[in-house]
Amino acid sequence: MNPHAPGANPAADIDLQPVAPGSERGSLVALIQDLVFTVDHKKLGLMYFGSGLLFFVVAGIMAALMRYQLAIPNHGFLEPDVFNRLFTMHGTAMVFLVGMPMIFAFANYLIPLMIGARDMAFPRLNAFGFWIFLFSGILLFFSYIAGPGLYDAGSAPDVGWFAYSPLTARAFSRGHSTDYWTISILLGGIGSIATSINILVTIFCYRCKGMTLGRMPLLVWLYIVVAFLVVIALPPLSACQIMLLLDRFLDAKFFDTQAGGDAVLWQHFFWIFGHPEVYILILPGFAIASEVIPVFSRKPIFGYPVMVAASVMIAFISLGVWAHHMFAVGMTSFGNTFFAISTFLVAIPTGIKIFNWLGTMYGGKIRLRPPMLFCIAFLFQFLIAGLTGVMLAVAPFNWQLTDSYFVVAHFHYVLIGGLLFTIFAGVYYWYPKCTGRMLDEKLGLWHFWLFTIGFHLTFFPQHIAGFLGMPRRYYTYDAGRGWDEWNLISSIGVVIQAAGILFFVYNLLHSYFKGAKAGDDPWDAWTLEWATTSPPAEYNFEKPQVVRSRRPLWDLKHPDDPDWKYE
Amino acid sequence: MRIKGLVFFARICYLPCTVNAAAAPTHDSVVKRAGAAGGWKFAARIIVAISLLASGAFAQTTIPETDPPLRPIQNMFEPLSTPALKIHETSIPVLLICAAIFCVVTTLLVFIVWKFRQRNEEDRHVEPPQVYGSSHIELAWTVIPIIITVVLILITARTIGEIQNAKIPDDALRIRVIGHQWWWEVHYLKQNENGEWVTDFIAANEIHVPVGTREEPKMTHMILESSDVIHSFWVPQLAGKTDLVPNRKNELWIEPWATGTYLGNCAEYCGTQHAKMKIRVIVEEQDVYEAWAQNQRTPPPPPPANVALGHKLFMDYACANCHTVDGTIADGVFGPDLTKLMTRRTLGSGAVDNTPENLFKWVRDPQAADMKPGCLMPDMKMLDSEVREIVAYLETLK
Numbered sequence: 001m002n003p004h005a006p007g008a009n010p011a012a013d014i015d016l017q018p019v020a021p022g023s024e025r026g027s028l029v030a031l032i033q034d035l036v037f038t039v040d041h042k043k044l045g046l047m048y049f050g051s052g053l054l055f056f057v058v059a060g061i062m063a064a065l066m067r068y069q070l071a072i073p074n075h076g077f078l079e080p081d082v083f084n085r086l087f088t089m090h091g092t093a094m095v096f097l098v099g100m101p102m103i104f105a106f107a108n109y110l111i112p113l114m115i116g117a118r119d120m121a122f123p124r125l126n127a128f129g130f131w132i133f134l135f136s137g138i139l140l141f142f143s144y145i146a147g148p149g150l151y152d153a154g155s156a157p158d159v160g161w162f163a164y165s166p167l168t169a170r171a172f173s174r175g176h177s178t179d180y181w182t183i184s185i186l187l188g189g190i191g192s193i194a195t196s197i198n199i200l201v202t203i204f205c206y207r208c209k210g211m212t213l214g215r216m217p218l219l220v221w222l223y224i225v226v227a228f229l230v231v232i233a234l235p236p237l238s239a240c241q242i243m244l245l246l247d248r249f250l251d252a253k254f255f256d257t258q259a260g261g262d263a264v265l266w267q268h269f270f271w272i273f274g275h276p277e278v279y280i281l282i283l284p285g286f287a288i289a290s291e292v293i294p295v296f297s298r299k300p301i302f303g304y305p306v307m308v309a310a311s312v313m314i315a316f317i318s319l320g321v322w323a324h325h326m327f328a329v330g331m332t333s334f335g336n337t338f339f340a341i342s343t344f345l346v347a348i349p350t351g352i353k354i355f356n357w358l359g360t361m362y363g364g365k366i367r368l369r370p371p372m373l374f375c376i377a378f379l380f381q382f383l384i385a386g387l388t389g390v391m392l393a394v395a396p397f398n399w400q401l402t403d404s405y406f407v408v409a410h411f412h413y414v415l416i417g418g419l420l421f422t423i424f425a426g427v428y429y430w431y432p433k434c435t436g437r438m439l440d441e442k443l444g445l446w447h448f449w450l451f452t453i454g455f456h457l458t459f460f461p462q463h464i465a466g467f468l469g470m471p472r473r474y475y476t477y478d479a480g481r482g483w484d485e486w487n488l489i490s491s492i493g494v495v496i497q498a499a500g501i502l503f504f505v506y507n508l509l510h511s512y513f514k515g516a517k518a519g520d521d522p523w524d525a526w527t528l529e530w531a532t533t534s535p536p537a538e539y540n541f542e543k544p545q546v547v548r549s550r551r552p553l554w555d556l557k558h559p560d561d562p563d564w565k566y567e
Numbered sequence: 568m569r570i571k572g573l574v575f576f577a578r579i580c581y582l583p584c585t586v587n588a589a590a591a592p593t594h595d596s597v598v599k600r601a602g603a604a605g606g607w608k609f610a611a612r613i614i615v616a617i618s619l620l621a622s623g624a625f626a627q628t629t630i631p632e633t634d635p636p637l638r639p640i641q642n643m644f645e646p647l648s649t650p651a652l653k654i655h656e657t658s659i660p661v662l663l664i665c666a667a668i669f670c671v672v673t674t675l676l677v678f679i680v681w682k683f684r685q686r687n688e689e690d691r692h693v694e695p696p697q698v699y700g701s702s703h704i705e706l707a708w709t710v711i712p713i714i715i716t717v718v719l720i721l722i723t724a725r726t727i728g729e730i731q732n733a734k735i736p737d738d739a740l741r742i743r744v745i746g747h748q749w750w751w752e753v754h755y756l757k758q759n760e761n762g763e764w765v766t767d768f769i770a771a772n773e774i775h776v777p778v779g780t781r782e783e784p785k786m787t788h789m790i791l792e793s794s795d796v797i798h799s800f801w802v803p804q805l806a807g808k809t810d811l812v813p814n815r816k817n818e819l820w821i822e823p824w825a826t827g828t829y830l831g832n833c834a835e836y837c838g839t840q841h842a843k844m845k846i847r848v849i850v851e852e853q854d855v856y857e858a859w860a861q862n863q864r865t866p867p868p869p870p871p872a873n874v875a876l877g878h879k880l881f882m883d884y885a886c887a888n889c890h891t892v893d894g895t896i897a898d899g900v901f902g903p904d905l906t907k908l909m910t911r912r913t914l915g916s917g918a919v920d921n922t923p924e925n926l927f928k929w930v931r932d933p934q935a936a937d938m939k940p941g942c943l944m945p946d947m948k949m950l951d952s953e954v955r956e957i958v959a960y961l962e963t964l965k
Contacts, residue, residue, distance in 0.1 A: 166796050167837065171795075172795065257813035258813075264815070302701075303705050328835075333727050336727050340723045341720050341724075344720055352705070352708060356705070358675055363696065365691075394719065394723045396653065396727060398807075403835055468641060468643075472836075473836040473842075476842050558694075561697075567699075
């Protein structure tokens with residue numbers, strides 16, 4: 001019960017601070033004040049999630065518009081420029097304004113709880129990271145209004161989410177749309193780096209007593225890897241954005257090919273960020289799966305040290321594979337071979353992880369509740385994404401597949417089938433912790449089945465359209481090239497996906513008010529966040545926690561057979 | 568690859584929708600070749616034909632009977648040229664390995680979920696045996712992927728070398744392809760007395776090359792360049808794609824062994840009309856190719872008197888600033904060379920068929936929705952009568 005509710009405790013109503021009219025506790029103004037001024041890691045986590053969800057819906061609607069345009073050949077629904085802006089904004093928003101805040105949402109909310117800390121190491125830096133992210137997102141979308149600038153040319157950016165130069169040069173991108181894009185990315189990068197440094201310091205310095213590195217939940221371990229990758233990979237991105245700004249405003253010649261600049265230079269900078277970025281986004285997915293799968297299989301994670309080692313290995317390898325995005329730009333045969341080999345190497349640790357998850361489930365008692373269903377679907381879809389990734393790594397095959405719809409299908413299997421499904425799993429799993437109420441199971445099943453079916457219907461046919469030579473980023477195509485039916489199926493799938501998302505959003509709102517009471521530990525789980533109340537108090541734990549194994553709550557529940565005996 | 572039922576379903580579904588009639592240069596030939604195909608294929612094509620008729624997209628006939636067959640469906644698993652074949656041969660073992668892994672892991676997943684699912688509520692209170700890992704098993708599933716990876720590396724490295732380091736035979740046809748926003752400039756090269764490769768004649772958007780056989784291949788070697796942003800040359804049945812990067816010279820070669828009009832596309836996003844930067848590679852018999860090339864080399868005669876007005880308008884308006892017509896004062900290089908315009912099957916780099924009506928619409932306003940909105944040729948705001956004169960002149964350029 002809320003102790004500040006009127007009448008509950010008259011003494012609590014007495015406040016020494018002057019209260020502006022309309023800002024009484026519980027009012028909308030008070031809520032906004034609370035959100036703006038807060039430095040609490042849990043509130044910031046939820047704010048990351050909320051704004052990420054908002055951008056997700058906007059960028060998802062953009063995707064739906066594009067799929068409507070492509071449902072039939074020679075469809076006149078969207079003009080070419082409008083379509084080009086849509087896919088640029090969709091891609092940029094999904095990566096930088098949905099993927100990044102979503103992974104930071106889970107990091108913020110869970111890491112201090114899981115390591116028994118009271119907050120992040122630098123709470124105000126944490127709030128700074130969030131607000132600068134939100135500002136960068138608003139700035140990006142503001143380009144729709146302000147992008148024309150003085151030249152009355154352009155609107156939102158239309159250069160694609162990886163904005164290959166020299167298309168971004170002033171000769172080819174007039175007006176200010178590209179400037180909005182690049183400044184937005186630059187700012188978002190600052191926020192991401194700040195948050196990642198915060199994550200690293202928190203994990204290294206604020207673990208509770210007894211929590212050695214080897215006893216941390218896998219999620220925490222994976223976020224160390226992610227945060228390191230962010231700190232290493234984001235600076236090249238910021239560097240090339242600054243170079244682009246210099247090119248556009250001060251006539252520097254980094255990428256200006258007509259003055260001797262180099263178009264491929266941009267690609268190297270971008271992908272040395274861009275490929276680690278894929279792992280920055282997918283490793284948190286692995287992290288969530290590594291928490292959910294053990295709890296719902298009723299077994300500890302299979303091969304914890306190997307799982308950690310595999311994650312670190314993935315991170316290392318991912319720093320040396322970037323040019324596999326560039327097999328078609330005309331590298332030497334040596335360069336192509338090198339990057340093909342380094343890319344194949346990623347398959348090894350990734351394979352280990354998939355098998356270890358299966359090993360965790362093997363011999364368990366699998367509870368097929370919504371979080372677990374999403375994780376099982378994740379395993380299946382990530383398997384497909386991994387295998388299409390292997391195909392793309394075969395450089396000669398890549399010369400056919402790259403920049404076709406096959407690639408579009410591949411990375412949507414990674415980012416939706418991999419990341420988004422685990423995010424859903426995470427939401428169903430931790431929603432009770434955040435709100436004190438369970439998400440509705442029936443609505444959850446509707447969400448799961450609709451979204452899964454819609455997802456495969458949308459993206460599987462795109463593999464085949466790619467095999468038949470359909471390039472990506474086409475606002476229209478001719479009938480009779482074998483692409484029509486695949487595009488139509490793909491567009492139908494979107495409707496089903498959207499229905500799934502509606503169930504999800506409705507469930508979030510409905511269960512907040514009407515969901516069943518959750519209690520502190522509804523899943524009978526083992527990590528520290530379940531040792532405190534739901535939702536946790538602002539100080540997280542009443543007493544400092546002490547752990548003796550990777551599953552402190554297991555030890556508590558099974559004093560006769562605790563984990564620490566075996567570790 | 569094509570599922571007939573789905574084709575039917577697809578057609579039925581979009582019959583009532585609007586389709587730009589002019590922007591569909593390929594349908595007629597799909598229909599025309601239907602007779603030659605087998606039973607099921609024939610049925611599917613009939614369905615395609617009927618629905619296209621109904622949707623109004625079936626407008627003009629443009630490919631003369633003498634042209635090589637249109638190959639609109641560019642299935643990368645039906646290669647008709649050496650590099651595409653090598654890629655195809657590489658992809659098969661890769662696909663088989665991937666399919667095997669997929670089957671094994673999916674079976675395992677389904678089996679595990681089925682076998683170890685929690686069956687009833689009593690089950691809930693007894694925890695299963697707690698297993699923390701097994702170094703033997705983990706070692707096994709580390710070693711197996713390593714072996715598979717080594718196999719993949721060997722396959723890949725070999726094909727990369729075979730395609731990228733191929734020797735250019737002396738009898739290869741050499742061309743330069745220059746990407747523009749949003750069309751292709753094609754220089755056919757010849758060797759001058761100093762042994763340098765210089766331009767023989769210039770074409771645009773439609774690349775004619777001679778056919779070879781699998782035993783005696785005929786290579787066409789392309790130097791790829793760009794005048795503005797990055798483009799990518801992709802005709803899946805002929806070769807993988809290679810980018811056209813400004814300030815660089817990339818290479819691509821093909822050795823087709825089947826005649827045909829191969830449709831390809833720009834595959835690197837290059838701005839507004841990326842989608843209508845289409846490629847046609849016309850692979851034809853050596854003598855047909857020679858005749859075509861000879862015609863391209865021949866300077867056009869002076870314009871006949873009945874199109875003198877059109878000729879004058881063309882030179883007086885801005886047309887001549889961007890387009891070249893050999894033997895006239897028009898020597899612009901921003902747009903395609905029009906010297907042999909009427910030998911081309913399409914306008915606007917494959918945007919529409921090259922028919923008299925389309926040529927008229929194109930010259931009047933290339934920015935119209937059914938032409939190529941956003942292309943760099945502006946609407947010149949000419950009177951229809953002027954456009955008609957200019958079109959009459961253009962129609963003599965063959």
